[in-house]
Structure formats: structure tokens, C-alpha cells
Amino acid sequence: MTAHAQRVRIELNDVDLDTPSGRPLIRGLSMSLAAGERAALIGRNGAGKSSLLAALAGDRALAGGELRHHGTLALVRQRPSPSEALQIAAELDALRRGQDPSGPTPRELARLLAGSGLELDTLAALDPLDRADVSRLSGGEVRKLHLAAALLARPDLLMLDEPSEDLDAAGRAWLERQLRPWPGALLVVSHDRQLLGQFEHFFVLAESGCRYRHGDHEHLAAELDSEQAALDRRYAERLSTLAAAERDRALDEARRRRKQNLGRVRELRRRSPRALLNQKRSDAQQSRARAARIRDERAAAMRGWAAAARRALRVKLPLDALTITLPDPPARPLLRLRDVGASVAGRALFRGLDLDVGRERVAITGANGSGKTTLLEIMLGARAPTSGVADVERTSVGVIGQAALDWASEDSLLERLLSGPDAGPGTLDAAAQALVAHGFPFALAERPLASLSPGERARAALICLFRRQPPPQLLVLDEPTFSLDALGRDALASALRRWPGGLVVASHDHDFLDAVGFDVRVELGRLGDGDGCVVNA
Incomplete structure (x- = not known):
């Protein structure tokens, strides 16, 4: 056995992986990673990156192939458990106090946590079995603990x-410092351009399979962007092929029905007893007729959608062409905060916040645990402020929560665009043009929203809100770039830049906020710095 073979930590041979519903996700994947090797697993949202990591960790069954582990492994998932995070906080606090001689020393722990922003004194006092305590953890604090x-x-x-998702600037810097000297094998799924800049070995996962690339991430990202346009074109062509096949099946069914009718006429001419034309045959004929009608309707719908997709890809209207008409600005603000303050678990987050939002564009930033999501909940009337008054015109507000979990339904984006409250004016052509203008993959538009990645679900939700009639006058988004790939992030920023109404966005992604453009920035911080918030207009 070679030295490299002895150092291999994980091996995949001809691995197949399916979604829980049985849809093929990965086929024939072979790869290996040895001690000291660092690789990033990248690809468009929905390509199966998180599913593959779960399978590598033994949390999901393979549909085929062979997987071998050599040594120990650890996986930090995309959505780590908050209750487990509090258990980790208690364990870390015991290490810090020197109560666990089998683990790292307090000095080693302090060196690891330096610069992370974690406050073990506060976190260790929370009860992992108390749902109220668990809910007080921010997403960034949960991730840092894991x-x-x-x-x-x-x-x-x-x-x-x-x-790096959910992490504030200090947390991202801490993570990069920890990963840079990592001595073991490292496999990272990420869309974070800064983090991916540390890597030169990439596994690119796509519908066509998984391929290895060596080099600079920026050049690779440009290559992936051009590939997406080709994928949409092939998708439209594939729809046309399927529609043609459905049409052929419908013609075959029509010929079969004609032959049956001819046989029936001949039978009547032979004066067969009428009893032979019994109820069973009648029921079978009705059943076949219903099935044929369904097939005809499905074929017609598929042909219509294929034609609309081809036309939209050929014309490719810019976002500016999809005009959103809002009523005149309201006489009073849609959202008003007066001397608002908030405390969680006895810890004051901010106080004295005054803010009016009509058509203004407001960015909310701050460190993990500073109260960004809490402030959004107060703005939306989902949480009462500890002090002050919050007033919102809720019926005029469109909301996309963290990871777009409030949009995780079994409806597809296409279904929502063609029926229901998000069906804007127009036909299939209008829906297809909206997808192309927003740069949303056609294939994902047909999948249930619940099956999409958090980032793509947030983009789908925004397309729905853009098309809703009447449109909301104010959008409120909580960490909308969560798990979004670079292409999706750019498309989301472009869409929000063109939004004509009011906008409130909470995010750690300052590059994204700069790309969107905001009139007002509310920076939340520690009360030791003042009121815990600074409003910059």
C-alpha cells in the first residue's frame, strides 16, 4: 500500500445518491480525500452538496456504490441544532473551569475561542431543555458553538x-484563522467567495456529474455562470422533446380509441346480445376516457410551458422591463418605531430606537446575538418591545424569514406564479419571462418550494412578491443570502436594487448590502457602547 493510500480518509466509488422522494441526485461519483488535503465542494443551489455531506457522514443511505471511511470524522451541518449548541456551551464552560481533565486545558480552549465573540458565561447559563432559552440563541452563536x-x-x-453563514465579520475572521493551519483532511461546502479564496482544489457538483478542478475560484465561478445559461437552454429543449413524446402518445391513444369504436360497430352489426355490452366495459371506457383527457391536458400544458420557456430565453427581458406599479406613497409611515428597546433572557439588546419606514431602504447589521432578528420580529408585530411603541401596516408588508422557512410549502414556484395570491397579470409567457429576468433556473421552478435550498427558496419567494397583486409596499427580509451561490446572490441584489417600495434587510453580508444600496443603516451592538444601536442615514 502506498503512503498516500495509507493517509486516505474517505473514498467514494461509483456512488449514486437520490433525494428522499427518489429523484436521482448524483450518479457514478468517485473521489477520495487524504490527510492534509483541503477541498471545497461547490455547485449551484440544489445540486446535492448538503445531501452528499450527509451521506459521507453516514446520515443518508446511498442509492448505489461504495463509501469507505478511514479514521474519525465530524460534520457541522448547514442548519445546526440550537439545543445541541447549548449542550456544547455547557461542556465548553466545564472545560474552561477545568472541570473536565480528559479534554483540552482551559488555556487551549481560550486560544481556540479567542476572537470568536462567544460569551460562555451567558450561554452556559441557558437551559438546553427550555424552548425559551433555546430560542434566545442567534443563528451565528449556534454555528460558532458547533x-x-x-x-x-x-x-x-x-x-x-x-x-460562514450566519457569522458576523469577527466570526468569519475567526473561522478563517482556525481553518488555515488545519492539519487533517478538510471538505467544505460554501458559496462564500472570501472563504473559497483559501482553496485551490474544487469538486464541482452539477446535474452532469461531479468533476475536479484545480485553480482560482474566481475563474471557476465565471465558468459556472456561463454553464447555467446553457443548462436553461437544454432544459427548454428537453421540455420540447417531452412535449413531442406526450403528443405522440396522445395520437396513439386516439388511434386505439378509433379501432375500439370500429370493433363495437361490427359487433352490433352481428347483432350480439346487448347484455354483452355490459357495465364493466362501460366503466372501463369511461376510465380510459378520463385518463386520455388527463394525458391530453398534461401534454398541452407541457407544450405551452416549453414554448413559453423558449420564447423567454430568446427575448430575455431585463428586470427593468418587468414594471412594478405601486400606489402613491402613504401619508403616514408603513412602519414606525418610537423609543423601542428589547431584552432577551434578562440581557438588554438595544433601546431608544426611533425609525420611520415608508419608501425608505433600511439595512440592519450587527454582531451575532446583537438582536437583528429580534428587531425584525418587533417591526412585524410578532414580538412586543420591552419598551417603546412599534406600529406596522402588516397587510402592506411582504416577508421572507430566515432560510425562507415561512415559504417552505409543497407548491412549486411555477404553480404559485400561475394561480393563487402570487399569480400576477399575464400567462405562461409572463411567468417564464419573470424566471429569466430574475435568473432563476427553470428546472427548480417546477420543484416544491420545501425541497429547494434556503437561498433558492428566498429567491423564489421574492419573485412571488414581485408578481403579487396588489404588490406589497414594504419588503422585510432576514438574512436573504443564506446559502445562496454567487450567481443567485448577484441576481437577488439586482432584483432588490430595482424594488420601488420600502425595504428592510437584516444581513451580515456587507458586500451584498452595498450592492443593493440603502438609505439608512441601523447598526446593533452592545449596550456598553451606548444605546446598543446606531442609526446612520
């Missing part, structure tokens, strides 16, 4: 799924 536990475990293979 990352700290994985780093302390020093596994032979460390797998991280979107590790």
Missing part, C-alpha cells in the same frame, strides 16, 4: 456545510 466543538474534537476528516 464549529468550536468540531475543531476541538480534532477529527481526521472535518466536513463543514456553509460554515
